[in-house]
Amino acid sequence: MTSVRDPFDVLTTHRPDEPTLQADWPSPRRAELLARVLDAATTPTTANGPTRAWAGTGVGATKPREPSLWRRPLPRLAAAVALAAAIGGYTLISPGTPRVAPAAGLDTLSAIARSAAAQPIPAGQFAHLLTQSHQSGQATSLAPTADPDKVGALPQGRVSQTRESWISADGIMWVRDSSSAGPAVERWKFCLPQGDIAQPSPAAIDQWPTDAAGLEGLLRSEVSGSTSEDEAVFVAIGDVLRLGYTPPAIRAAAIEVLGGLPQVTTATRTVNGVALLDVSFRDEAARPGVTATLTFDSSTSELVAESQTGGGADYAAEYSQRSLVRSVPAEVTAAAVDQCDRSDSNAATAVPSKG
Amino acid sequence: MRTLPGVRHPPNPRVPPPTCDGPPTASVEALFRDYAPRVRAYARRHTSPDECDDVVQETFLIAWRRRTELPADPLPWLLVVARNILSTRRRSGRRADQLWLAAARDLWRMPDHASPETAVLERERHLAALAACTRPEREALLLVAWDGLSAADAAAVAGCSPRAFAVRLSRARARLSRALDAGPAAPTLTPRLAQETS
Incomplete structure (x- = not known):
């Protein structure tokens, strides 16, 4: 059918009406959800924070995030292994951490980053990263589910995920995910977009400001998705730092931006001889009881782990094993689901599929 | 400016006084x-x-x-x-890129007056044209056309300035028209949907 109408008007004409919405979301399910909302809404809160009902819904608390596609690599594998063994899972912030100060140590960390040499991914090679994450306390969709209508079918306990990824200089990324929550191993192919501040391509991030003011301005102009703009900036910096190809100058600027956030505190600790700096964000007004922490290797300024506690769920991730390889395993390329959005990518055809 | 998280240009100040009527x-x-x-x-x-x-x-x-x-x-x-x-709650962001397609197909209001074949064909043509848009462009179109928001409110939801949104929407409309003029639906549309929903 050939239409002479403005296609935008066609879209408007086919806007879902109530019968369409009703078919997609029947009344019984609406009523059930409304009951849940009302039940949670009428449960009283305490002066010390959310009640269990509120906490269970995740309201006022950032859900533990599945690791983004990139994690900051640990430069020394031995240290990573030691760190992972010492941490043993998810609680990265030692209870009663003795040395806590508002943003102390970030100047030194930034200076170390400023002095680091850039290590771009060579053409024809891939950065191979390994991320292990753990999440507990709430249902997660890390595991695939065969029945999309089966709400609540996912496991409530601890879920561990391992993500291996390979990325080329021109922004093609291959991913292999496995999770303790399900038997399936998922493989993906992504084309990192130019304009996404959460996961910019290597070429895109090379254009970012390397001074703190410029970087903070960029982030504040783009961020969304949190209860406060400062929190969104903290989250965005985590995204930047775990990419694996962030230039050291931008890492330095990002650390300086962290130092300017009033909700940020730092704490030092040593794990198996590795000096670490925990940089924590806590906003009691916006998210009572929730602390998000980025953990840096104090000697290299690299992000080596992160965590989030409170709000009814815990999440932690460790970043390890960075190496340059010349190819992506064939079993990954052969089975990867192609998720490249070619209309939004600068790197769609840069690396041919080996599958 | 923090009453609306993440929005630098919040909607018009239309906040009514708190009501005390009823529970x-x-x-x-x-x-x-x-x-x-x-x-x-x-x-x-x-x-x-x-x-x-x-x-x-x-x-x-x-x-x-x-x-x-x-x-x-x-x-x-x-x-x-x-x-x-x-x-x-962000999961795999790129995978989420395709979720819109399943949603748009499911929620596309089918007209009463057209034959099912014609209606499906028109839907698929327009979905293919939407797929040709960038993600921000597509979202701009759907925020206004489907969610029924004004451009200013849609800008707030999109997290950009009204001016930037206006430019984005204009480009989106142009790309949508060009994509429709270019030809039939991309043959890969259905398999990609199957990947998302299986």
Whole structure:
């Protein structure tokens, strides 16, 4: 059918009406959800924070995030292994951490980053990263589910995920995910977009400001998705730092931006001889009881782990094993689901599929 | 400027005074009945169907907690909250790129007057044209055409300035028209959908 109408008007004409919405979301399910909302809404809160009902819904608390596609690599594998063994899972912030100060140590960390040499991914090679994450306390969709209508079918306990990824200089990324929550191993192919501040391509991030003011301005102009703009900036910096190809100058600027956030505190600790700096964000007004922490290797300024506690769920991730390889395993390329959005990518055809 | 998380240009200050009429739950119940389907339809484009109810629940619990801040037209506010929740629940972002397609296909209102074949064909042509748009462009189109937002409110939900949104929407409309002029639906559309929903 050939239409002479403005296609935008066609879209408007086919806007879902109530019968369409009703078919997609029947009344019984609406009523059930409304009951849940009302039940949670009428449960009283305490002066010390959310009640269990509120906490269970995740309201006022950032859900533990599945690791983004990139994690900051640990430069020394031995240290990573030691760190992972010492941490043993998810609680990265030692209870009663003795040395806590508002943003102390970030100047030194930034200076170390400023002095680091850039290590771009060579053409024809891939950065191979390994991320292990753990999440507990709430249902997660890390595991695939065969029945999309089966709400609540996912496991409530601890879920561990391992993500291996390979990325080329021109922004093609291959991913292999496995999770303790399900038997399936998922493989993906992504084309990192130019304009996404959460996961910019290597070429895109090379254009970012390397001074703190410029970087903070960029982030504040783009961020969304949190209860406060400062929190969104903290989250965005985590995204930047775990990419694996962030230039050291931008890492330095990002650390300086962290130092300017009033909700940020730092704490030092040593794990198996590795000096670490925990940089924590806590906003009691916006998210009572929730602390998000980025953990840096104090000697290299690299992000080596992160965590989030409170709000009814815990999440932690460790970043390890960075190496340059010349190819992506064939079993990954052969089975990867192609998720490249070619209309939004600068790197769609840069690396041919080996599958 | 922090009453609306993540929005640098919040909607017009239309915040009504807090109401004292009736039990507080009545207001959230009415709000839910009036707007939850639209919030869920928005969530459908951004997350898997099995998570949509959770997003709606969290959205309305936040609306309950901040009910004195609700503007007279609460839909844009609710969609910003839903967007923020979706962002913090973010899974594999690129995979989520394709969720919109399943949602748009499911929620596309089929006309009564056309034959099923014609209606499906028109739907697929337009979905293919939408697929040719960039993600921000597509979202701009759907925020206005499907969510029924004004350009200013849609800019708030999209997290950009009204001016930037206007430019984006204009480009989106042009790209949509060009894509429709270019030809039939891409043959890969259905298999990609199958990957997303299986």
